Amino acid sequence: MDTFENLVRAEFTPKTTYLNTASNGLLPARAVAALHEAVLLRAEGRSLTSLYEDVEACRAAYARLAGVPVTRVALGASVAAHTGLIAASLPAGAEVLTAEGDFTSVLNPFHVRGDLKVRAVPLERIVESVRPGTALVAVSAAQSADGRIVDLPALREAARAHGARTYVDFSQSAGWLPTDAGVHDFSAAVSYKWLLGPHGAAFLVVPEDFGGLSPILAGWVAGQEPWDSCYGPVAELARSAQRFDLSPALFSYAGLRRSLELIEELGVTAIGAHDLALADRFRAGLAALGREPLPAPGSAIVSVPGLGFRQGELADAGVQVSARSGSLRAAFHLYNTPADVDRLLDVLAG
Structure with a gap:
């Protein structure tokens, strides 16, 4: 058994054939x-001092995974909130290019502004659809x-050719x-x-120069000296992306710190190769x-048209997948094995 498998087996003990990471990942033991x-x-x-240390450790770990300086990373609670911050920064009438059927959190804050030109195109046409006057392209990787x-x-x-941000x-x-x-400008x-x-x-x-974002949700954690920013207006906003932070859910970051440590130990390249091999087997x-x-x-995500109705049957058989728009969606991650793929195929074969 290699180091990768040893680490994974020590951390995960699923009680089902769990193939639904695209909805929720499993928590490692640590x-x-x-x-x-x-x-x-x-x-x-x-x-609770150690919990605030966990928050900053997560910021640094994600910066490494994302390949950016830690000064560019802000912390919040959801993609929708981050999208809303970006949407609020755009001038009235700005064109936002999106992909048809993309996840709502990436799209909806632009729509609810009411005064933006939101244009949706098929994903395969999004590159060719950037045009002069496009202010922002918003899309899921x-x-x-x-x-x-x-x-x-x-x-x-x-986007660069047309002066648009991404x-x-x-x-x-x-x-x-x-x-x-x-x-990318924002992610x-x-x-x-x-x-x-x-x-x-x-x-x-966010960009080093903040890309025109205004910290409209700024509270005490957005201060350059947060613990000196608890009362009255913040005297000095953080000189980094921390000025866009929301008050952290401390328990979440305590657990996330250890999860990110595991991903770094295993390596994204090795994880990706493992995940894609299973997806291709499926x-x-x-x-x-x-x-x-x-x-x-x-x-690493595989969707099969017309099989979404079998999600319940699969769940009864101990196989966890999801149903999206009539399709059966299976997602393969580091804790999955070839036996998990074969179990899913066996149930589908009846």
Whole structure:
């Protein structure tokens, strides 16, 4: 048994054939232990200093995974909140280019502004659809519904050619697909999917010059000296992306710190190779059953049209997947094995 497998087996003990990371990742044992200890700190009235240290450790770990300076990383609770911050910064009438059927959190804050020109095109046409006058392109790196991966280098070049900015949601790719957030103006990711953390934490990457964002949600944690910013207006906003922080869900970051440590120990490249091998095994098995998944080459997410109705049957058989728009969606991550793939195929074969 190699080091990768040893580490994984020591951390995860699923009671089902769990193939639903695109909805929620499993918590590693070290994160569960950290969550338990964090709760005890509160229950027993001990100092919470270590929990604030966890917050900053998570910021630094995500910066490394995303390939950006830690000064560009802000902390919040959801992608929707981060999208809302970006939407609020755009002038009335600005054009936002999006992909049809992308995840709502990446789109809806632009729509509810009411005075933006939001244009949706098929994902495969998003690069060619950037045009003069496009202010921002907002898209998920990997589509939630079917796993399709956007050509981010080509998108960035098209945006640069037309003076547009880019906003990328890495929620369905960070943790298995190498993330180069530094070449984009804005990006976000939640912690509870492929990053294996608890709910309640999300990351936002902004430009060094903040890209015209205004810290409209700034509270005491947004101060350059947070503990001196608890009363009255904040005297000095943080000189880093921390000025866009929301008050942290401390328990979440306590667990997430350990989850991110595990991902760094295993390495995103190794995790991605493991995940994609399993996804390709599933695709090959589907072909043997006469089924064809939606095209999503190079993705750890596989969606099969017309099989979403079998989610309940699979759950009864101890196989956890999800149903999206009539399709059955399976997501393969580091704790999955070839036996998990074969179990899913066996149930589907009846």
